[in-house]
Amino acid sequence: MHVALALFSIFCAWRWADWRNWKLYHPTMLYITCGGFLYEYLTKDQTMWMFHPDFLYNHTVTVVVYAVLTMPLNVLLFLSTFPPTLGKQLRHFAIWIAIYGGMEWVMMITGRISYKNDWGLLHSLLFDLMMFPMLVLHHKRPLVAYALSVPIVWGLLLIFKIKLN
Secondary structure, three states: OOOHHHHHHHHHHHHHOOOOHHHHHHHHHHHHHHHHHHHHHHHOOOOOOOOOHHHHHOHHHHHHHHHHHHHHHHHHHHHOOOOOOOOHHHHHHHHHHHHHHHHHHHHHHHHOOEEEOOOOHHHHHHHHHHHHHHHHHHHHHHHHHHHHHHHHHHHHHHHHHOOOO
């Protein structure tokens, strides 16, 4: 499933993303990659979820594929198709949150992801509700997004009682 999602992301980005202007989206693609790796580093002893690999070697390799391939390509596609009007923007957010929630639900029922430390699918949906607007904010006002990211990360560490060793 993880390999299929990566290949599907490659196809969708190839087909629909704005590759002519990829450099405009590159900083936010790096932002999502750094966020994924930061999560893995900060929660290495108390992970919120665990990927169960299919064709990939282990959880760590699966995380790397998501962090350096799947997520950045999704950001490229998400931002390069972001509409100009508020109503269409809200629909765009809803579609992407539904896609992410649906894919995670499929991974959950097929045993490709499991949850730990009080995290669950609802938490992932709530996180997606925050993540997609943060991606747009980072694209438009990166310093503001970085400033907001610090209390968001800190708050999540406190809420889920992650001990930093």
